[in-house]
Amino acid sequence: MSSTPSAFPWRFSPWKYTCATVASKTKTYFCSTCGCCIGGCNDTWTISTSIFDANRDDEGIWLYNSHMLPHSAPDGGLAAVFSEIDGLPLKTDDLGGRALPDVSLPKELQSNQSELRAECHCGGVSFTIARPSEEFIASPESKGWLSDVDKSKWLACMDVCDDCRLVTGTNVIAWMFVARDHIMPRLPKDLCIGTAKSYQSTEGVNRVFCGDCGATVFFSWDKRPNIVDVSMGILRAPEGAMAENWSVWRAGRPSWPEDGLRYHAGFSRALIEGMKRWGAERGHPQEFQIP
Template identity: 60%
Template sequence: MTSSNKVLTASCHCHSVQFTINVPITSLPLKVHLCHCSICRHTHGTPCTFHARLPSGVEPQFIPPSGLANLTGYKHATALSTRYFCSTCGCHIGDHIPDDGIWVISNAIFDANKADHGVWKFNTHLYPDSAPDGGLSALVSTVDEHHLELVSPKHFSEPIADVPQGDEANDKELLAQCHCGGVSFHISRPQAEFIASPAGQTWLSPTDQTKWLACMDLCDDCRLVNGTNVIGWMFVPVNHLSPNPSPDLLIGSSKAYRSTADVLRTFCRTCGATVFYSCADRPEIVDIAVGLLKAPEGAMAEDWVLWRAARASWPEDGLQYHAGFSRALIEGMKQWGTERGQLQDFVIP
């Protein structure tokens, strides 16, 4: 006799949050939507969120000593749901709508992806028009031979688009800010002294020294500290940020998490947005979560960023975890770069 339910197990990077969900087999696969609205991008720091609505009556069953006490909830003024993220490592686990008793869960933190490809179905892009360039929806159109529908519901009371205005729309400085505003800083263009330095030869493209390098990252560590299948990183010298972060990379409401002995990450302790990544062998360069950027041209910030479109970082992790999405992203990035005549490839030290 086969079970009528399937138990799925989830965990954040630091393992402070671990839980299972018990899903009826008849409800599988769970439909995953990629939400591109500015609220999701700025609460996560990622190109979009990866969420699946759980069937009615299904909710996380925390594995002791894990529990809601290990999570921080964030609910902004017009929200119907509360977003939860690990208070220690910042990993988003999903949203809870208490009036309906519904959980919308982050699919990227479940172990089921590695062994069972019938659990999730990448189904839709929500609010792909929230940024002028479409963001990640312009890169990924089909996953596991299923075409992702473009959907823009009209029920939000808060604007879901991100259109910088006034001093935000500045060609010399780019604003990076989390959703709650607790973390906010500006990024400058590459300065002449840096361009002429040995570091400039490493961290700038010889084809365009007005832009910073960036890549999409599929590594397991990033997935489990963000709660998403992919994150975009932009590489900038610390001295090109204003205000300058403290030696431990803290700005405003940010909090630090050391994911390994040599790697320091920060996230907003209020809304959970990923902010920085820094490693010991290149302390002068900080990786900035691209989902924080408020670029007028769109979520890919092409006026400021030169993307490594030829390949993603840590593709082996992504392909092992969820091959369908990772292949779609890798191939989509190549096509996107080719269409722009910018099929860039470079080494990230």
């Protein structure tokens, strides 16, 4: 997504941050404690629009005008879900046709029908996800975590809660809910593998991000220790960002819609209405409860 700021009293407090240079030579900055993406700089700054304090009196601070690089995902990502916000059409911005860096994995590491690869931008955090096993499907532990639509896939949903917004630097994040013992290599208690770092955002909640490139990786909650939320942004599904060959989406609503509607009503309405249409067209359920 791309947005344009209207009049805004810019003021920055000191940040404890780190910097990663990605393949396009853009330096990206993120909080070294919680992993929140602050923005990036090549010749000009690109600032995350989701880390600013805002309320209903601040409507109009950000004017969303385009989906950036939707063709980098074969399924179009969010550009396939909604194409306007508050009645204003969104362009698709391919950055002037500039060639994108090749971040494809070696063939032997790519996803297949039995394993889904997850890997952050720098490769410091890398693992595979297996499909729900027959043992898991038959066990009481699977109750609520699989859909009758297709038990060979994991549940997924969009999330617009304030906490996720402030620790990812995005207005919306997508999660896939996976049984921990279906992830290889086996995860330690703190979920930190490779270059991962952890952050306790609230009591009993552990969030994990790559300490080198800042990518969001995991969310876990002590009340459901056998399930881990995997950030869908690091999934290397060949079909695209929605990873439909592996996921059953809750299309009718994101998690914590009241937070998203308070922070940016136009964006959240477009997401909610777009997901309802997209899900109905693609055969995803409108509703299920996440245990």
